[in-house]
Amino acid sequence: MTLKCINPTDIPTPLTYSHAIVATGSRLVFIAGQVAEDREGNVVGSGDMTAQARQVFANIGRALAAAGARPQQVTKLTIFVANYKREHLAMIEEGRISLFGDHKPTDTLVGVAALSRPDYLLEVDAMAVIDDSL
Numbered sequence: 001m002t003l004k005c006i007n008p009t010d011i012p013t014p015l016t017y018s019h020a021i022v023a024t025g026s027r028l029v030f031i032a033g034q035v036a037e038d039r040e041g042n043v044v045g046s047g048d049m050t051a052q053a054r055q056v057f058a059n060i061g062r063a064l065a066a067a068g069a070r071p072q073q074v075t076k077l078t079i080f081v082a083n084y085k086r087e088h089l090a091m092i093e094e095g096r097i098s099l100f101g102d103h104k105p106t107d108t109l110v111g112v113a114a115l116s117r118p119d120y121l122l123e124v125d126a127m128a129v130i131d132d133s134l
Contacts, residue, residue, distance in 0.1 A: 001025035001073055001131045005104060016093055017107045021075045023129035029069045031126040033080065034059040035115070043119040049088050052121045053095025060126050061099050071099050073128040077107040080123040084111025092122065 002025075005018035036044045036052035037059070045051025061071055081088055089109075105126070115123050 001129055003073070003075060003129070014104075016089075016096070016104060017077075018104045019106070021106055023075050025073075025129035025131050027130050029064065029067045029073075029128040029130060031060055031063045031067070031128070033078075033123040033125040034063065035117075035120045035123050043117070045121075046119045047121075049091040049121050050094050053092045054098055055095075056122050056124050057095040057099040060124060064126070064128060067128075069128040069130050071101075072103045073130050074100070074103070074105045074126050075129055076127040077105050078125050079107055079109045080112050080115060081109065082112055082115050082121050084109075 001023070004022040006020040006022065007013045007018060008020075011019065034056050036055040038044050038055070044055040060074075064071060064074070079092065081092070092109075115121075
């Protein structure tokens with residue numbers, strides 16, 4: 001599986017994601033929206049966006065591993081943020097870097113009024129492309 005990250009020269013290059021990714025591989029892995037819950041279903045970091053981001057991205061990493069995928073194979077993220085404010089970006093980025101390091105999947109960030117529980121500040125889903133040989 002290979003990913004080619006593309007940032008066209010005639011639009012601004014983003015710092016935290018890629019504008020496009022061309023993926024070659026033969027299987028798609030879809031990760032459902034992950035929230036800041038530990039393995040017992042307890043909310044982690046109530047009211048703390050940074051703590052929730054770390055837990056959310058850790059949960060994505062666990063789900064990827066269970067499906068036989070690695071973080072570097074992720075091509076797309078959708079990030080939902082309750083009561084979004086611009087200052088949330090740096091907090092979310094801490095969690096993102098803890099999973100992806102320098103890998104920059106495409107993403108869409110959507111500010112929403114609320115998520116499925118009042119304690120959730122963040123929910124993220126993911127898509128990866130992997131080879132059949134895995």
